[in-house]
Amino acid sequence: MRQTLIATVENKPGVLNRVASLFRRRNFNIDSLNVGRTENETISRMTIVMDPAGTTAQQVEANLYKLVNVLDVQDVTDQPAVLRELALIKVTASPEQRGEILSLANIFRAQIIDVAPDCVIVQVAAGEDKVDSLVELLRPHGIIELVRTGHVAMMRGRTPGIRHTPGAGQNGAYSNGYH
Amino acid sequence: MVKTGAEILWECLIREGVEIVFGYPGGAIMPVYDAMLNYPVHHVLVRHEQGATYMADGYARATGKVGVCMATSGPGATNLVTGIAAAMMDSVPMVCITGQVAAHLIGGDAFQETDVTGITQPITKHNYLITRADEIAQVVREAFYIARSGRPGPVVIDMCKNAQVEKAEFVYPETIHLPGYRPPQHASLKDLQNAAALIKTAQRPVILAGHGVLKSGAMPELRDFALKTQTPVAMTLLGLGALPASHPLSLGMMGMHGEAYCNNAIQQADLLLAFGMRFDDRVTGNLRTYAPRARKIHVEIDPSEIHKNVHVDVPLVGDLKTVLTDLAPLIEPADHEEWLDQIAEWKADTEARDILAWANDGRLYVSHVVRDLWQTMGQELILATDVGQHQMWTAQYYKLEQPYRWLTSGGAGAMGYGFPAAMGAWFGHKDKEAWAIVGDGGFQMTQAELATAVQEGANVKIAIMNNNFLGMVRQWQEFFFEKRYSAVNMTSPDFVKLADAYGIPARRVTQPEEVAEAIAFARSTPGPVLLEFVVEKEEAVYPMVPAGADLDAMIRRPIRQPAAAAN
Numbered sequence: 001m002r003q004t005l006i007a008t009v010e011n012k013p014g015v016l017n018r019v020a021s022l023f024r025r026r027n028f029n030i031d032s033l034n035v036g037r038t039e040n041e042t043i044s045r046m047t048i049v050m051d052p053a054g055t056t057a058q059q060v061e062a063n064l065y066k067l068v069n070v071l072d073v074q075d076v077t078d079q080p081a082v083l084r085e086l087a088l089i090k091v092t093a094s095p096e097q098r099g100e101i102l103s104l105a106n107i108f109r110a111q112i113i114d115v116a117p118d119c120v121i122v123q124v125a126a127g128e129d130k131v132d133s134l135v136e137l138l139r140p141h142g143i144i145e146l147v148r149t150g151h152v153a154m155m156r157g158r159t160p161g162i163r164h165t166p167g168a169g170q171n172g173a174y175s176n177g178y179h
Numbered sequence: 180m181v182k183t184g185a186e187i188l189w190e191c192l193i194r195e196g197v198e199i200v201f202g203y204p205g206g207a208i209m210p211v212y213d214a215m216l217n218y219p220v221h222h223v224l225v226r227h228e229q230g231a232t233y234m235a236d237g238y239a240r241a242t243g244k245v246g247v248c249m250a251t252s253g254p255g256a257t258n259l260v261t262g263i264a265a266a267m268m269d270s271v272p273m274v275c276i277t278g279q280v281a282a283h284l285i286g287g288d289a290f291q292e293t294d295v296t297g298i299t300q301p302i303t304k305h306n307y308l309i310t311r312a313d314e315i316a317q318v319v320r321e322a323f324y325i326a327r328s329g330r331p332g333p334v335v336i337d338m339c340k341n342a343q344v345e346k347a348e349f350v351y352p353e354t355i356h357l358p359g360y361r362p363p364q365h366a367s368l369k370d371l372q373n374a375a376a377l378i379k380t381a382q383r384p385v386i387l388a389g390h391g392v393l394k395s396g397a398m399p400e401l402r403d404f405a406l407k408t409q410t411p412v413a414m415t416l417l418g419l420g421a422l423p424a425s426h427p428l429s430l431g432m433m434g435m436h437g438e439a440y441c442n443n444a445i446q447q448a449d450l451l452l453a454f455g456m457r458f459d460d461r462v463t464g465n466l467r468t469y470a471p472r473a474r475k476i477h478v479e480i481d482p483s484e485i486h487k488n489v490h491v492d493v494p495l496v497g498d499l500k501t502v503l504t505d506l507a508p509l510i511e512p513a514d515h516e517e518w519l520d521q522i523a524e525w526k527a528d529t530e531a532r533d534i535l536a537w538a539n540d541g542r543l544y545v546s547h548v549v550r551d552l553w554q555t556m557g558q559e560l561i562l563a564t565d566v567g568q569h570q571m572w573t574a575q576y577y578k579l580e581q582p583y584r585w586l587t588s589g590g591a592g593a594m595g596y597g598f599p600a601a602m603g604a605w606f607g608h609k610d611k612e613a614w615a616i617v618g619d620g621g622f623q624m625t626q627a628e629l630a631t632a633v634q635e636g637a638n639v640k641i642a643i644m645n646n647n648f649l650g651m652v653r654q655w656q657e658f659f660f661e662k663r664y665s666a667v668n669m670t671s672p673d674f675v676k677l678a679d680a681y682g683i684p685a686r687r688v689t690q691p692e693e694v695a696e697a698i699a700f701a702r703s704t705p706g707p708v709l710l711e712f713v714v715e716k717e718e719a720v721y722p723m724v725p726a727g728a729d730l731d732a733m734i735r736r737p738i739r740q741p742a743a744a745a746n
C-alpha cells in the first residue's frame with residue numbers, strides 16, 4: 001500500500017531541494033512529489049506519494065520535521081481524502097478515430113483540449129487508477145507523449161490527516177507540549 | 180543605526196555571547212575580518228580550517244556554549260566539511276560563518292566560488308545563504324537559536340561578500356519567528372503512564388545513558404531515577420560522565436568495546452530505558468538479536484530517532500531532563516537485588532581479565548598510561564581523545580566522575596579531532612589543563628595546530644600513544660583479515676624534535692617507570708607540552724564485538740596468569 005503525505009512548507013528558495021535531498025539521504029523511495037502554491041503566498045504545499053518498502057510514514061514525517069522550513073505533515077493514507085492527478089495524453093487520431101477517443105474521454109470525464117490534423121491532447125484529472133485505465137485504453141491508438149503530475153491530495157471536510165509524530169497536538173499543529 | 184553587513188554580523192555575534200572565534204581569513208571574508216578589529220572578540224588563527232571546526236567543537240562540548248568558526252569561500256569553506264559533519268553526528272552546537280562570492284557572481288564559477296549551502300545541507304541542522312546586508316541580523320539570531328536548542332547541531336551561514344560591505348539599518352531582532360521549528364519539551368501524560376507501568380513490572384532493567392543526558396543537563400535526574408529504581412546505568416561513548424564511573428550503579432561503557440558485563444546485562448535485560456541515545460550500530464551490534472527479551476522505552480528529543488534502528492514499546496519524545504522530571508512522581512521505588520548480583524558476578528570475570536591486573540612486564544601499554552594519568556590527574560582536567568585504539572582504552576580506563584570533561588568524536592570517528600578539540604576546550608576553561616590522548620596517526624592529521632597552541636600559549640598536554648601503526652585498523656586486520664597488514668605501518672617524525680621545532684617542551688617515554696615522571700613534567704611546565712609514549716605495537720582492545728555480531732558475542736581478552744606475566 002502506498003502512502004500519501006501532505007506537507008506544508010515555507011515558500012522559500014531551496015526548500016524543495018532540502019526535501020528532495022532528505023529523501024535521497026535517508027534512502028526513502030518516493031513515487032511522486034508534487035509542489036505548488038497555496039491560499040497563502042508564504043506557504044507551499046507538497047503531496048508526497050511514497051513506496052513504503054522499508055520506510056514508515058512515521059519515519060518520513062519525523063524526518064521532514066527536522067527541516068526547519070517544514071510547517072506541518074499529515075498522513076492521508078486510508079483517510080477520507082481526495083486524491084487527484086492530472087495527465088495530458090497526446091494520442092494519434094485521424095479524423096475517423098477522433099469519435100472513439102472522444103467517447104472514451106467522456107467516460108472518464110476527460111477532455112480533448114487540443115486537436116491537430118493527426119493527433120489530439122486528452123486531459124484527464126482523476127485518481128491514479130482511472131488515469132491508468134484511460135492510458136491503457138488509449139494506448140492502442142498510439143500515445144505520442146504522456147505527462148502526469150503525480151497526486152495532489154486534500155482531506156474531505158475539516159478533519160486533518162493523521163499526525164504520527166509523538167507529542168503532536170489534537171488539532172494538528174504541535175499545540176501540546178511543543179514550544 | 181546604519182552599519183555595514185560585517186559590522187552587523189559582529190554586533191549580533193557579541194549579543195549572542197560570542198567571545199572567541201576560530202578561523203582563517205581569505206578574500207571572500209575580508210570585510211568581516213576587518214570589522215572584527217573593532218569588537219571585543221578573541222580570534223584564534225588556526226593552521227587549517229578543519230582545526231577551527233574541532234576547536235569550536237571542543238569549546239562547545241566543554242562549555243555548553245555555541246562554538247563559532249569562520250572561513251573564506253571555496254577551499255576555506257570546504258576544509259570545514261569534516262568538522263561540520265562530525266559536529267552533526269555528535270549533536271554539537273556550532274555556527275560556521277563562511278565568506279561567499281558576491282551575490283551577482285553566484286552560479287558563474289567565480290574565483291573561489293563553491294556551493295557551500297549545497298555541500299553542507301546534509302551535514303548541518305540548517306544553513307543559510309545571505310545575499311543582502313539587511314538579512315544578517317535575523318539570520319544570525321535564528322542560527323544561534325537553532326544550533327543550541329532542541330537537539331543541537333551545526334548551522335552554516337554562507338555570506339556573500341557584497342552583503343558584508345553593503346550598509347543596512349541595524350536592528351537586533353527581539354523575537355524569532357520559526358513556525359516550522361518546534362523542539363519538543365514534554366512527553367504526553369499517556370506515554371509517561373505507559374512507561375511507568377513497564378518500569379513497575381521490570382525485573383532486569385538497564386538504563387542506556389547517551390549524550391542526550393549531558394546535552395539536556397539531566398545528570399541529577401538520571402542519578403535519582405537510577406537510585407530510586409535501583410537500575411544499573413550503561414553509558415554510550417559520548418554518555419560517559421553522565422553518571423560517575425565510581426557510582427555503584429554504573430556499568431561503564433556499552434557497545435563494541437564496552438564492558439562485557441555491561442553488554443551481557445543489556446542482552447539479558449527485560450527492560451531497556453534509552454535516555455538520550457540513538458541505538459547506533461556501534462552500541463547495538465546485530466539488531467535482530469539485540470536485547471531480545473527487553474521491552475524498550477526511548478526518551479529522545481528527536482522524533483526521527485524513534486523506531487529508526489530499534490523498534491521501541493514506549494517513545495517519550497521530549498527534552499530528557501523535563502521528561503525525567505515529569506516521570507519521577509509516577510515511579511515507585513524498587514530494588515533489583517537478584518539482577519544486580521548477577522551483574523556483579525559478570526563483573527568479577529571482567530576484572531580477572533583486566534589488563535590492569537597484569538604485573539609490570541617492562542612494556543608500555545596504553546591502558547597503563549591512561550590509568551597512571553587518571554591516578555595523577557583525577558578529575559582535574561579536560562580530556563580529549565583522537566580516534567582509534569587509544570580512544571577506546573581511554574574510554575575504558577579513564578574513570579570519569581563528571582560530565583563535560585570528555586571530548587571524543589563518536590558518531591563520525593573523525594581522526595585529527597583530539598588535539599584541536601582539547602585546545603578548544605581549554606579556551607573555555609583556562610583554569611584547567613586540557614589533555615589530548617592521541618594516536619600517532621590521528622595526531623599527524625592536525626599536528627599543524629602545534630603552532631596555534633604556541634601562538635596562543637594554550638595549556639594543552641599532548642600524549643601521543645605511538646605504536647607505529649594505525650592501530651585500530653591493524654587490530655581489524657589481525658582479527659578479521661588473517662593478519663594481512665595493509666597500509667597500517669606508519670613512519671612518524673621524531674615527535675620530540677618536532678615539538679622542539681615549535682619550541683614546545685617534550686619527552687619520550689619508553690618504560691613504565693617513566694610515566695609518572697613525564698606526567699609530572701607536563702603538569703609543571705606551563706603551556707603546551709608533548710609527551711610521546713612508545714607503546715606496545717600489537718596490543719588489541721578487548722572486549723570486542725565484531726561489527727554486526729551479536730552484542731554478547733564478544734572477543735574477550737585471554738586470561739593471563741599473573742605469574743606468567745612476571746616472566
Ligand SMILES: Cc1ncc(C[n+]2csc(CCOP(=O)(O)OP(=O)(O)O)c2C)c(N)n1
Pocket residue numbers: 565566567568569570591592593594595617618619620621622644646648649650651652
Ligand atoms: C579521518 C579518518 N580517516 C580514517 C579513519 C579510519 N581509522 C579509524 S581508527 C584508525 C587508526 C588510527 O590510528 P592511530 O591514530 O595511530 O591510533 P591507534 O588506533 O593506533 O590508537 C583509522 C585509520 C578515521 N576514523 N578517520
